[in-house]
Amino acid sequence: MRRVVRIFFCLPLLAAALPDTPAATPQEVLTKIRANDFQAEGIPVKGLVLDLGMGELELTDGRLYVLGGYEQTSIEAVFIGHGALRFTPPDDVEAGQLELFTGARELDESITEISFATTSDFVVAAIRSRESDGSVDLEQEQRARERAAKWIAGYERELLGVEVALLHDAIADPVYDGFFAATVRGEDLEDFLLSVDPSAAEPVTLGQFVRLEMTEKEERRGRKALHKAQKKGRFIGVELEELGTFDTWVSSHLVDTDGVTFGGTPGFTPRHYEMAVDITREGRIDVTCKINLESLSGLHKSIAFELDSDLVVKAVVDASGNALFHYQVGDEFWVFLEQPVPADQPYEIEIRYAGLALTKVIAKAYTLRNPTGWYPRIGLSDLATYDVSFMPPPNYDLVASGKAVSKSRFRFDQPVGYFSFEMGDYDIEYFNVGDAVRVTIAWDKVAKKSGDDLEGLIKSVLGDVLSYYDKTLGDYPFDFLTVVTVPRDYAQSLPGFITLPSSITSGLNIFQQFYVTDPRMIIAHELAHQWWGHIVMFDSYRDQWISEAMASYSASAWVHASIAPEYRPTVDLTSGWWVSLNARTASQRTVDSLGPLVLGARLDSSHYAAYLPIVYKKGAVVLNTLAEAFGEENFLKVLNKIIEHSRGKVVSTDALLQMVERVTGQDLAWFRDRYIYGTGIPKVYYSYTLSEVDAGKWNVRVDLEQEAPFIRRYKLVRVDSVWDFEISTESMFDTDETILAIPVQIRVKEKEDKEAKQKKHKSASEVITELARVMAGEATSDEKLAEGMIVFRGTADTVDFDLPFEPAAVWLDRRSDVYGRFYDASRWPRYTLTRKAFAAENAGDYDKAARLYEKAIEAEYYVPIDPDDYDADDDKDDSESAAVAARVLLAEMYLRSGDHDLAAIQLDKVEAKPKKYRRVYREEIEVARSRIDLGSGDYSAIVERLRKRLRGRDRMRSIEGYAVLAVAAHEIGDDEIYKKAAKMAEKNGVDIDALQELRD
Ligand SMILES: [Zn+2]
Structure with missing residues (x-):
């Protein structure tokens, strides 16, 4: 019998139907919720299906053990038995993430245990109305006890916000009705989280908390360091077990x-903040924070704030001085109200909190540890006015957002999204920009100490x-x-208010030698956020990329408009973007392929810290790609209009x-699909011919071909x-539909300049010195280049254009x-032919x-274009390696086509x-050899060769290799290796059903 219980469609609007607030206070409720008592007599459950909207959780056959909840409104329980979780993500982006973490675009997982909490009236009633049948299963009961203990003590329950939800539901806050949170033990995926x-x-969230892998020694050290930090008031409430990454497999709206x-x-x-901030020399703050709020929904019975977890809320009172109950956990706290505040009504509260907020770096030099989390905030784009008074220790300076009313009081009379401050011992300078903006610069002690004087440059930039x-993007708002x-x-x-790292005043040479971003670019990026981020705001993590990409784009536009090519920064915000995005993760994926721009912070996962390369670097380059299509001047006009419209x-x-x-009248579907919601770096191969068409008139003809990005799927x-x-190949998108505007650089043919030709080889230190001279405006580049733009449509195309001068060489997008x-x-030639061979293989x-x-x-x-300047010996190693790479690919191709003998010949040559x-x-060679052994049934040779590649530094990247090893381990009966290899193969999307079915 299948009983479907639809639980997740209780909109907050149904509030009117709810019973009156029970008499219990939040504190009393909390005590009851925390008094978890495991009920040993399990309730038999058969065929209960919970509808998740995008999927369903089926408890096929097993027992439920209740361990808590609050009276008739909520329940916490453990299920032991058999069941299944089926889930279909709402869109391609989410399906891609589910596949990244589980190996499949839909979830259909057999489950054996669940711990959960729910406030769903239907589920609570369904469970509470059932009774134990009196039978006892001691083994099951023991498993349930263990699971319950783990659930209560574990970090996941806190991560899922169970206590918060139960507490709200118990006081009849409708906002939490329909809450369901669980850790689910899957047969293949182990414990993962499901939350509505x-x-x-x-x-809706599906995901997994991946703990930091630590050796015993690392763990001991970590514990010590954490203990030490906690004694100083930092990392309060953090336990070592909590350190890790939360992988979000799917995150979504509810769909009715x-x-x-x-x-x-x-x-x-919040509408207005009035704060009094006491600061000690140790960096502790003690804050009285009055907030005028506006009620938006008229339904909420609590106000949810974010606040750095090292700051402890001491008391909260309302406008009449009545103490309000508050509940703080991690970076959040909730203030509970006696009654909901009617929508659009103002409400005032006062919050007192204290804790360590500043880190002392050296005497009189501090950093505010959490510049946006040091005061209670509600959302990402709160717009409020501020009036903040600071009481720093005597002889300390304070700088803050807003206008200085006195040395220690700062006000913002127009609504803004954030407020921050810094404390130290500053040299303060003032100057005006135009007649409208007064700039204050505070140099801290560390910046003042550094040797080279870049202060002048910073001010002028x-x-x-x-x-x-101000001229291009629109009026500066303050x-x-x-x-x-x-x-x-x-x-x-x-x-x-802009903070710069103190190191920004150190010499240019340092920036060049260590490939640190040019200070001018840092300033230009941060200033651009006054427009992109503060004038135009972004609400969700999914839109965060816009603010970073726009800031970087605006910075490069300034460079193009204001700095002559030969003096431009050599290390800018996108330098090396393609190296960062083409880097490989442990599971052999490129960083770019981990997910599109719109995933924001979710790009940092147990796979890779991909947020910075994707959001910052890809974001900026992608925007530049769009700008190239319109032309910079036009694109800036577009941006100006957008800002004007979105203030x-x-x-x-x-x-x-x-x-x-x-604004442009252009259809941007190609851009949206490929660059914003898609992954993959377009690869284009080109060749060109130059011919004189008339006296002094030259024609350039460029043939282009685009490689179709694809995913390979392996089925055993x-x-x-x-x-x-x-092995099947799936194209990631249709290259026929794409449009690429590509910058072209043309070298102008000049009369031979013998002297310039002679000095060709430069040592690394000469290069660095020259770069520094270029930056300081002393040197110039000696190459004469003309620039243009071509538009390339579809998979293959020919573009030609005329020039009024003789070209010597042509490049497409030489600066990336x-x-x-x-x-x-x-x-x-070798690289291009190898890629073409690969494409033919995939076809x-x-x-x-x-x-x-x-x-x-x-x-x-x-x-080389200039054979005189080139010594092939310099590239010998790279050249030989590239030839080996092509041969390994050829061997792999023969394996794919079933010609194992031909593959072996190629491997011998390699x-x-x-x-x-x-x-x-x-x-690659080991895996290819193992494939040959797989065909001939020499399984022990495979295990011998590949077993060492299951862990450690030699860990295999080849997902096919794991599957080969799993088969071989199965055949020789080594269960331990089989399990490990099969898990890795499956997690990475290899279809090993044939093997699993054989074992079942
Ligand atoms: Zn930024």
């Missing part, structure tokens, strides 16, 4: 039966950038700007793209007792300005592929090469 939290902006999506919204928004943005240097390793921009508003990714479409098959793989990689086939044309691979191996590695050329391909 109607109070959250995206209520009519397809309407909804999620939780904040019940209140600040003034210059501010007036440039009549002041405060800039302070802080001994911290990042810069930050808050409304009218003080919250903008989403889709709204932004629609605005660009409206068994035919006549022989194991093999079916747009999101794509462009390879000159005539300059890089299933193995004969053509084999010919192309052979051709690639014979081809030249690099053909192994005849000196070790240094094939070292990087060792794993």
